[in-house]
Amino acid sequence: MNKSTTPTKKINKISFGEQGFSIGDQQDKSSSSSPTGIVRSHWKTLQSNNLCKICHINLNVKNGIVNCRKCGQLHCNLHTHYEVRLRNPQFDEKTPQYDSNGIWSRCCETCYLERQNTEVLSNNLTEDFKKIRLTFADVNELKRIKVQRNFLKLVNEGKEVTHWKTGNHCSICFVKFSLLIRKHHCRLCGDLVCDDPNGYRKYCSIYLPIISLIDRLPNLNYDKIPNDTIKFRCCINCKNGLLFELRKQEQPENEIIKTYLNLIDQRYQIEVMLEKYSKDEKIGHKLMNHLKDFEKLVINFRNQFFTNDLRVVQIENEQLIKNIYQSIAMFLQDNLIKYKEISAIHVPPEPQKEEIKPEPSLTKKQVRELREQLMVLNEQKFLIENMIKDFTKSRRFDELNSLILNKQELEDTINELENKLGEFKFI
């Protein structure tokens, strides 16, 4: 305890509760709660032998016999050198409650610390946001209709928008126009935009054949289809506006994500079953089948998206594929131990006579168990090899060393197991 909290001069003070009284040393002046203060009906009464709730010391006049004003429990002097603000109970509340506008009252260490919880703030703006979004919905729709109308005018009548804006900055990226950065006008809205087809600002505007947009928007009211040499300039906003409906409907198929969704669906089934299995062992067989299916899916995923030397097939989605594989492999590994336990229970016991046979060094059961070990180890090895590649690339060398060590140990154990299995290794 901090020395500064121990008063130099001890003056004992008696406070009476409804069923008893407290004898405690006096704290600083501010602590003297007024007689019209906090109710004392919840105070614990003195028994023949009273111990401090916190340090279990015998309570007496010397150590103090103090009721915490908050919880009512009896404590020694030392463990009631705390104060909180309290208010009286309201409605069906039984005891005084914390209130930062309340009356300063002596309390025990437990109640003081309980008051000191870390609170963390976040502010949800979603409702406000959605209200504001609603007010923009009409405006945005009008804009889109206008762009579409202008686009049809351009296609059908060859008419560009007439009101070309003036200014010195690109309306999208706000870059200042200069000799090098030339002014262009969007032919659908008339806004000033820059043109930088290969550079950083390449998304401000595009210069594209009219026919390429018509191809993507086949259902508009075209009078005639212009020949495919005619190109025009269009800003990103107008392009987004034109393609709005199309994009809203399109659900591009992504092979990786589809496979992944399938995998996590399977994983979900297993998780649900694992939870059930802890209560009901009868579903073990079913669970085992699911785990086996899942493993097949994982292997399929590996074959589909990795080459034999563990390179990702689709280089543009490399990180995604690796992350997905790592997360499902993590899950498989965590559960293979459980899987082993299950399969050990749910395979019918080996016939007795096999145990009598002296010669085949390994029983079927042992072979199966060893193979399972081998499978786990091989899976771990694959994972680690993968991580080694990753870490080498990201230059996380400290972890690399232990990984390589890890891999060697694994390989040693694998060899050992394979030796033990001998002729039973394959089948």
Place this chain on the structure above:
Amino acid sequence: MALDLYKVKDVYFNKLYQPRQNASEQIKPKVLLLDKITTTIISMSYTQSQLLSNDIILIELIENYKTLSVMKHLNCIVFVSIKSLSSLISELKSPHFGSYEIYFNNSINKNQIEKIAESDEYEIVDKLIEIFQDYLILNSHLYQIQHEPGAINPYLEDGSKLTSLLLSLKKNPIIKYESNSNDIKRLSSEILYNINSNSNNNLFDDLNIHNDVPPILLLLDRKNDPITPLITPWTYQSMIHEFCKIEKNLVNIENQQIILTDSNDQFYKESMYLNYGDLTDKFQKYVEKYKSETNQSQITKTSNLNELKKILMKFPEFKKFSTNILNHLNIISEIDKQISLQKLWDLGELQQTIVCDLDSQQNIKERIITVLKDSKISTTNKVKILLLYSIRFNFDQSFLSILNDPLCSDPLPSEEQVNLLSKFKSLFNLTNLTNIQKQQQQQGLTNIFANKNINISNLFKNHQNENDNIYLQYTPRLNEIINKLIDPNLESSVKLNTLIPDKVKQKYGTTTEKVQDIIIYMNGGLTYEESRLIHEISENNKKINLIIGSDEMLNSETWLNKLYNLTKDKQTEPERTQFRDLL
């Protein structure tokens, strides 16, 4: 602990990723879009496997929105600073993902909400939430704010970051700041403005609900204690930073990167505040424990399948154990190497003797001359000793000739080192007023603080420690300030000004005797030794909750570099500074 930054981290983690409470909840794979600021925040707080096991299968930078692949099956969590608003708007205008939950790391204003709403034509934003973490969490009581290069108004930036800290912990504080520092003064009024104005959606109005006494935000200036970062530290975390540099929880030793966090490294958690002697004892025991436990793993050669199975299940555990031992072994041997290489057993004792006034000036002088003549002691370490001496006794020109002797010093002291030595005391106004005026006339130098004085004798008070360890005699000035806040009856020369936000005044009045929560910010850099001090004060006084932070974690090297620059600045623009001081 009412100010637990790890709790903040956990709450925000759950907010952002909404981990499934149980297995029967459906899985929703997610993409995480970050910007550079939030990437640092995330990587300091959570591991990649933590994210993977919460179905975050892809993490991308929002500034690369143009090159993302379309994956409408995925939900997207956006966690960004307001600096990425334009990227976010572009992403929403042609979205790549199915739906969006947007989290900002500090408050945003109405105008910004409108811009996002306008760009959300596809109505794919499901959530828009402010969380308040525009700072890094280093330890449960230690935070750091990041300066972005080229900030136009640093007070504005720092002010809004510290405001996010207050909001995250739901504190509307009384602001106390050191009255002699212009930087701190401007920062304090910036924060007061943030609290009193309604720019934060009136969030400050409803804080302090569970605070019986108003919290305190204590703003300090490093320049008021230029000594602490110069003194060689002797406790584990501080030593690691002094000799190996901890950079955002990472330590580089011999091309190896070691992650240091007390949240998942039990040994580090238990040893980070230990002094060097206790640390080596503890490490010894840790290694013994490892040896006795791993002996069992030798059974790998056993044919007993059950044993093998057990070992396999323990396998990852052991791996973690041995990697952890190896990491700390590497760090401790590097520290050990540096101590003997730099002769720090001798130098450390001399440092403590000088700053804590443990010997006569004559004896100290003799010992310094021995140090200066030792060609094996680095010039930098000699400069540090001389700086401490010059503050205690005034700079002695006779030292310079030895320091400039090629037979004693290799390399010779640089121009900036010599410069600093002769101006150190006056630079920090650590002398009496007449002297200052003289020096100002002579050198055209002004003091860092506008004609306000620190009494030099105060810098050496409070060092009468019960601690017998000669290397741990010195206590930073911070100790005095905190003790004075906790117990106003104590003597102290530190002058603090007070600003009270309107809502705090309404609720608690203008005078309050008690103190419970103190949030400390040290402008200009903090040492891990001071962080340890704060930890120690909290451990010894359960009534008080303390956290501390800064814009930089200093060691003696980084502090010296800052000092060189300060001396340089003073030389190049004396007139302008003088002018400002007149105002």
